Amino acid sequence: MINVTKTYLPNKEQYIKYIDEIWERVQLTNNGPLLRELESELKKYLEVENLYYCGNGTIVLQIALKALEVQGDIITTPFSYCATTNSILWENCTPVFVDIEPTTFNIDPALIEQAITPDTRAIMATHVYGNPCQIEAIETIAQKHNLKVIYDAAHAFGVKYRNRSLLSYGDISTCSFHATKVFHTIEGGAIISNHPELNEKLHLLRAFGHRGDEEYLFAGINGKNSEFHAAMGLCNLPHVGAIIEARKEVFGWYNDLLNWEKLQKPLISDDIEYNYAYYPVVFESESVMRRVQAALAEQDIVPRRYFYPSLNTLPFMPRRYACPVSEDIALRVLSLPLYVGLAQEEVQLIGTIINQHL
Numbered sequence: 001m002i003n004v005t006k007t008y009l010p011n012k013e014q015y016i017k018y019i020d021e022i023w024e025r026v027q028l029t030n031n032g033p034l035l036r037e038l039e040s041e042l043k044k045y046l047e048v049e050n051l052y053y054c055g056n057g058t059i060v061l062q063i064a065l066k067a068l069e070v071q072g073d074i075i076t077t078p079f080s081y082c083a084t085t086n087s088i089l090w091e092n093c094t095p096v097f098v099d100i101e102p103t104t105f106n107i108d109p110a111l112i113e114q115a116i117t118p119d120t121r122a123i124m125a126t127h128v129y130g131n132p133c134q135i136e137a138i139e140t141i142a143q144k145h146n147l148k149v150i151y152d153a154a155h156a157f158g159v160k161y162r163n164r165s166l167l168s169y170g171d172i173s174t175c176s177f178h179a180t181k182v183f184h185t186i187e188g189g190a191i192i193s194n195h196p197e198l199n200e201k202l203h204l205l206r207a208f209g210h211r212g213d214e215e216y217l218f219a220g221i222n223g224k225n226s227e228f229h230a231a232m233g234l235c236n237l238p239h240v241g242a243i244i245e246a247r248k249e250v251f252g253w254y255n256d257l258l259n260w261e262k263l264q265k266p267l268i269s270d271d272i273e274y275n276y277a278y279y280p281v282v283f284e285s286e287s288v289m290r291r292v293q294a295a296l297a298e299q300d301i302v303p304r305r306y307f308y309p310s311l312n313t314l315p316f317m318p319r320r321y322a323c324p325v326s327e328d329i330a331l332r333v334l335s336l337p338l339y340v341g342l343a344q345e346e347v348q349l350i351g352t353i354i355n356q357h358l
Helices: 012-025 033-046 059-067 082-090 109-115 135-145 196-205 227-257 286-298 324-332 344-356
Strands: 051-054 073-076 094-097 120-126 148-152 172-176 189-193 280-282 333-335
Touching: 012 033, 012 227, 033 051, 033 227, 051 059, 059 082, 059 148, 059 172, 059 189, 059 196, 073 082, 082 094, 082 120, 109 135, 120 135, 135 148, 189 196, 227 344, 286 324, 286 333, 286 344, 324 333
Parallel strands: 073 094, 073 120, 120 148, 148 172
Antiparallel strands: 051 189, 172 189, 280 333
8 A cells, every 4th residue: 555654763773772761760751851852952953942842733733822822813724734723713712714825725915914803813824735824924914913923834844944944933833743744753743932931931831831849820731742752753853854855856756747737736935945745736626636536546545635625614613714715725635645765666656547537
């Protein structure tokens, strides 16, 4: 079977060495030495000053909302994974959807300002497939209307925009280190803040909101991660450059093989160093997409409808919004298999099947 992704695993002996250290110390969690080491190494790699390693890529979005004390309406994208919207709902805020750009699939800044009301408190935008949003335009709007900006950068590990980590933009950026990501810690995530005054608050929010055993300051949550997960991160981080290069090579194979007269892919900004996190293609219609999907399945090839459905159409949304571009793209998009170790012959097979069924 050729899956849409395959988790990168480092040298087992190196990981076991870290496990032996954990056994000797008998500190499995609660801000242990491996977690602190990983945080330090991540800050160096990403060239950011304030980063906290947490349990997953969803809890960090919730912590971001709490830290910025956001309550009310949040303008957000309908074209993302459901965690983006779910985090807003879980924090008793209201998602206000605006449509996406038809070329990048990111939230359309031209529509953000039109959606602002006296109840609007923040913008939560996703760097879709690791491709940067229009950061300057969003920042201008946010400053004009005194709004907080949170970037869901779950796909953007290692991406640089104008020679600066994409994770360093906005009031807060978050990242996912799930096993399917370019860099992973099995489960995990990070919260990155551009406000040093938030540092202590973020530290406390991920650890129940108390300092020591007796000083309880506010209602925090369990956003911590373990030494075992941190060990996996320490094993994987030195290989990120090679991982990205391997994914870039697969990208090139797809680019050369596929029939672009009948397919669309998102426009990638020229101002970035990309991480090649996903390979999405958009077909001429949903029926063509399904035909290709079925043909691939016959060969045990499993792409993913990423992202589907458009989040504004989910049945539990408190308000209804029309987002025709997102709804249309969501019906026609497939993310193709992309991972370290995917052979050129396998990509050739995938490309041939797709082209034959367009």
